[in-house]
Amino acid sequence: MKDIQAEIDRLVTSALEEDIGPGDVTTESVIGASAITKGIFRAKQEGIVAGWQIVKKVFHKLDPGSRLEIAVPDGAKTGNGVTIASVEGTARALLSGERTALNFLQRMSGIATATRLYVEKVRHTKAVILDTRKTAPGMRITDKLAVVHGGGKNHRAGLYDMALLKENHIAVAGGIAQAVHKVIASAPKNLQIEVEVRTLEELREALTLPIHRIMLDNMDTETMRDAVHITGGKVPLEASGNVTLDTVSSIAETGVDFISVGSLTHSVKALDISLIFESVKELA
Numbered sequence: 001m002k003d004i005q006a007e008i009d010r011l012v013t014s015a016l017e018e019d020i021g022p023g024d025v026t027t028e029s030v031i032g033a034s035a036i037t038k039g040i041f042r043a044k045q046e047g048i049v050a051g052w053q054i055v056k057k058v059f060h061k062l063d064p065g066s067r068l069e070i071a072v073p074d075g076a077k078t079g080n081g082v083t084i085a086s087v088e089g090t091a092r093a094l095l096s097g098e099r100t101a102l103n104f105l106q107r108m109s110g111i112a113t114a115t116r117l118y119v120e121k122v123r124h125t126k127a128v129i130l131d132t133r134k135t136a137p138g139m140r141i142t143d144k145l146a147v148v149h150g151g152g153k154n155h156r157a158g159l160y161d162m163a164l165l166k167e168n169h170i171a172v173a174g175g176i177a178q179a180v181h182k183v184i185a186s187a188p189k190n191l192q193i194e195v196e197v198r199t200l201e202e203l204r205e206a207l208t209l210p211i212h213r214i215m216l217d218n219m220d221t222e223t224m225r226d227a228v229h230i231t232g233g234k235v236p237l238e239a240s241g242n243v244t245l246d247t248v249s250s251i252a253e254t255g256v257d258f259i260s261v262g263s264l265t266h267s268v269k270a271l272d273i274s275l276i277f278e279s280v281k282e283l284a
Contacts (some may be wrong), residue, residue, distance in 0.1 A: 014242075046078065052070050059094060066089075106273050107146070107268055112146045121245060128259070129240075130259065131154055161192045194214065200226055203216075207231060248261070
């Protein structure tokens with residue numbers, strides 16, 4: 001696994017460089033270098049808050065002395081009009097970092113909010129909501145952190161920490177058994193192996209192999225129930241493919257162990273959050 005803190009630091013540095021470039025010409029023109037200010041984060045709709053670790057990193061990069069006071073922590077629910085945090089520091093730093101901080105906070109809170117809706121839909125079952133690799137390029141670490149704050153769990157981080165044999169891998173390898181044996185022969189010994197199946201016949205074949213999880217790809221709920229019965233708890237089952245809020249409960253009720261939902265991160269609707277600053281104060 002990658003170093004999470006190092007990944008966050010890299011991502012924040014890149015985002016600030018993208019936005020500020022050689023300098024924030026507007027802020028540096030109108031705000032004195034010694035001015036300080038305070039900003040208020042306010043939710044403008046109901047949802048789940050996520051992203052304070054990243055927000056703090058943004059402002060500390062620009063002003064190591066900045067102070068973030070959190071009223072609604074990661075994973076907690078906020079209402080419309082609620083003050084969720086405040087930040088104090090040099091005015092130039094806070095104004096220059098405002099957009100970057102909000103971009104992370106709004107996106108992550110949107111993901112956490114969507115995740116929580118799915119988690120609530122399956123709470124009466126044993127099913128666990130998982131994310132996918134359908135994340136914004138370069139932002140996987142924060143997208144996946146947001147899913148956790150929303151109550152979901154992370155699937156593999158990338159192509160390096162789990163062998164997931166999907167339809168195309170199996171076709172190129174010449175079959176499910178051939179693909180699995182090739183992974184066993186060449187991949188790290190402690191690597192988990194998951195196999196995607198589309199039919200009950202493929203499921204039965206997969207169950208004869210030394211694997212750790214089976215993905216039921218685009219199966220209807222009746223077929224999923226049959227798959228759960230056939231498997232008998234021997235291997236965890238993951239449902240995948242076009243899962244929606246309207247269908248996730250019925251999928252969970254089939255008895256599957258995991259449900260992966262691509263829309264958590266590939267169709268994000270940002271949570272509406274504002275950051276309003278007070279008048280600046282010039283230090284003597």
